[in-house]
Amino acid sequence: MSNLTTSTEILTEDIEDKNIKLDVKPSFDLTPENARFYKSAGGLISLDLTIPGKETESFERVVILRSFPISNPNEFLSIREPDVRKGGRGREIGLIRRLS
Secondary structure, three states: OOOOOOOOOEEEEEEOOEEEEEEOOOOEEOOOOOEEEEEOOOOOEEEEEOOOOOOOEEEOOOEEEEOOOOOOOOEEEEEEOOOHHHOOOOOEEEEEEEOO
16 A cells, blocks of 8 residues: 555646646655755755556755644645746645654
């Protein structure tokens, strides 16, 4: 049984009688078994994510945001791709449920 949870990969929405498909990447539970964080040569936080049955995906730069509740600083950390248009809050790659 896998510890990974994913969101829907493809969303279908009817807008003005047009069938539009939006490609949505899944978000994963990040654990020591599937995620390796490291400092890149440029001093950025990088991530190698290993998904069972797929190749390891590397992210040269990720940002870490604390999710709610803020009163629990060691729980629910959102790992995201940076997006300067959204103040660094790009697509979520995964979630660290607990630092422990």
